Amino acid sequence: MSEREIMEYDVVIVGCGPAGLAAAIRLRQTAAESGQEISVCLLEKGAEPGAHSLAGAVLEPRALDELLPQWREDETCPIKTAVTTDRFCFLTEKKSYRLPTPPSMHNEGNYIVSLGRTVRWLAEQAEGIGVDIFPGFAAAEVLYNEQGAVVGVATGDMGIAKDGTQTGNYQQGVELRAKYTIFSEGCRGSLSAEVMKKFNLRTDDAPQTYGIGIKELWETEHANPGEVLHTIGWPLRNDTYGGSFLYHLEAGKIALGFVVGLDYKNPYLSPYMEFQRFKHHPAIAPLLAGGRRICYGARALNEGGWQGIPQLAFPGGVLTGCAAGFLNVAKIKGVHTAMKSGMSAAEHIAAALKAGNEAATLNDYEKDLRTSWVGDELRKVRNIRPMFRHGLWAGLSHAAIDTYLLRGKAPWTFGHHNDHSQLKKASECQAIEYPKPDGELSFSRLENLAYSGVNHEANQPAHLKLRDNSVAVNVNLQDYAGPEARYCPAGVYEFVKEENSDQHALVINAQNCVHCKTCDIKDPTQNIHWTTPEGGGGPNYDSM
Amino acid sequence: MSALIIVEHDNQTVRENIRAVVTCARQVADSVTALVIGDNCRAVADATAAIAGIDKVKLVQHAALAHGISENCAPIIAAESAGMTHVLMAAGAQAREWLPRAAALADMQMITDVIAVNAPDTFVRPLYAGNALATVQSSDSVKFMSIRPTAFAPIEGAGSASVEEISGGADSGQTTFIEARTSSSDHPELTTAKIVVSGGRGVGSAENFQLLETLANKLSAAVGASRAAVDAGYVPNDYQVGQTGKIVAPDLYIAIGISGAIQHIAGMKDSKCIVAINKDPDAPIFEIADYGLVADLFEALPQLQAALE
């Protein structure tokens, strides 16, 4: 293999989400203010900024106010729909009961946005002040120096055929070398996982826990811009954490989605089908009636909160945003905290560069962030999510006590379990019959998938790797009834019967993958490993 | 309103689809002139004159017009379009060579792939590979349009138009026809084939695909596949029909052991006639098939083969 080409930057940022962009912008701002020259580049595996971004989303503008205070005056800024009303409901199969909106879910001063569009706009701001953004390039490998410090990343090779040989289009990856590397890959980042392991960043913490969020964007006549609705209860059973969000945007659009905690136990559960069924609720269906779904997607989110945050700094790099786990589960908001963590990382890196420190461990970043409003906020709600492990009612009543009486100052902190170890054997569980999608409100998975714009170069090795091929059938299928065939929101995993035998085999339709990372999280034996495919592959979300 | 229709032929016979063009021309004009451009093609002009709905046939013969070289033919169409309100031709390889070039020479904006006529100046045409239909109104004095022959019922019956031979034709010297080859592979090319036999994961193996190949040979059809079959390694990548593969629209599409995922349907839904053979009666492919047969392909294919003997 020939030497890879090398490009040098002061700072390389992996992932063009709110965290990475806020870091990039803050770096260039700080550089301009202090007269430093700081070169910054940002890699994004999606074909363009925002193509892989998916959130609800209600944006709390706190961090944005700090980063780009003039945003409200900018015509091109897509953050326009202020939240007007805010409802929180408990659903039974036929009825809906309004609950008091918990303080953490209050949304005065917040905005309903498309994360994708917000990201695109932030990317324009970043490019405008000299950040080099490279969409369509996945960071596939972390680079270390002899001392073991991180000194950048390498992009993946392009043009490798399914069988591993080089096609006529082969392009070797490029090394992006940097004094500091910011990992802002979002929830369950593949390189973030590697550095967490390499530097033991997670030793003292409870494991990260997750949920899967599945979302559709609808065009309907019943949109009432500014309205926010969250529901809990039906169709999930009391023992499964989750609920819905439904946000009314401008231009006759409604964003709605369903989150299911990945600590669910019944392998027959299908988060996708729960969502489809949810849309038929009498409180929801009328909002969508006569409308059409225009976009579909899914993404995992962190639910580990304060307890799930690993150590953030290591030689030559830092973790930011959801790659670290700064999502406020009680609020289901992580954009503001992601941005703030990126900004804080940027400030500490700029200072280190100014002082001539390269590849140092920026422990002060972590200290500062933990004592900033981000730390404050997450600490307050730290016990809410773990209690839901004991069921919806236990969770809700504890949430009420914790929030109203103790105001998050309880002297205890509950821990978490690994999500993948929560599944019960299929033999201990009941199969779930889901109603057939009706094609108007609810859709089959593959039909919906066509609205994610997903595509991958077909001729490449599958980016979803099994550590041991036999486990798929011998364990996953036999013991757990093949849960990946249900939790994957893109129908990537299919157990098919082999010709002329009763044997099954797992087919991995890697081209369908929308990069939600659920399989990497939930696979019971952690046999599935999500790696970065050829850059530019994945969903192409339009305004998710 | 007077229409000029351009006749597609091989200097010997007229392509049948001219009858659909006549139908369309009659919807926009009350007089229809057919133009035959070629070499040694008097027979074509005579045959055209015997088609119902045509008032007059003009014939231009010249050695330089023998192979449809656009640089030589298009100027004749442009010149003959003077005084006409419409110039029509069946969409296809010949129309794409001639019509845009002729329209540009006449300074007209052509309308491609018309599938319906709403008014003499207003037409419906597909965009984005048929995923949207646009109704467009033309402000040009001569409307150059290629029409989808499948969208208009062929005119029936005979006629007796006069044939007028006009002089014309010259070799621009820019382009030379070298040869026409039938495709090097055994099957016609997927995207241009009239019949496509396509297999999915239900086919089961690369060996079983042979059954489809044999059937395809019988029908002079191209062989296609769903992505599942490609991913399973039964056939190479370039067989794939679908959103991320080839978009096909043959007269007959035979889907064998294909479930009918929307991504596959996106690549073949514009086929004129769709046949589905699948042993799963609930396969979504049946929802769009004109003829559905619930059967095991290992039984059905040999029978089909035999029935075609």
Place this chain on the structure above:
Amino acid sequence: MKILVTVKRVIDPYIKVRVRADQSAVETDGVKMAMNPFCENALEEALRWREAGIANEVVVLSVGNDSCVETLRTALAIGADRAIHVKAANTPQPLATAKIITAVAKREDPGVIWMGKQGIDGDYNQTGQMTAALLGWGQGLFLSSAKFADGVVTGESEVDSGIRVIQVKTPCVLTADLRLNEARYATLPNIMKAKKKPFETLTPEELSVDASDRLTTLIVNTPPPRAGGVRVADVAELVSKLREEAKVIA
């Protein structure tokens, strides 16, 4: 020889297009855009010709609104030497586009104009032919193979009955089909280099071209979904239906 390559910005081929709620057009707002796939093949071929020493400069041209700049930057990153953007409020219709390309070709004097066989958006399949007509040049369409020697291009294209082989003298307009080649990727270092490559912006007025529309779009609809047909009992019934009813087999 200089090669002029035209590149169009269209909705990414993997996106499911949708008609706007007001039925005025297909929605492009917020939708991922990309270089027209056939234009990628055209560009690739031009670059190969440059690498083979047939051409010494590859100039890319795009006509349309400001967002075309991005497509041109991509083309430069893939390997074109120089870019020209003719700025028009919206993408002009094929005749007007051909007039603009013609005007640019008269200034640039290329030996060949490589274009995509059609835009996957409007599916007109006209612009190349019209450009050739307006320039009075030869045309080689839908090429799945193209070889240059002694001022003449030998091209093959797929037609209904097989393959048609022609020879076109340069200067000429050639349009690319997907089979022509497999387009390469832009590399990171080249993306950086592309930022420094010459980039010119013009307007139709500066080129004295009237780019006004001749066609007015009255309405855009979503086609009705295909309806299912009938189940047949056996192969015999199927064959008879195909013969007698559908008339698709002999």
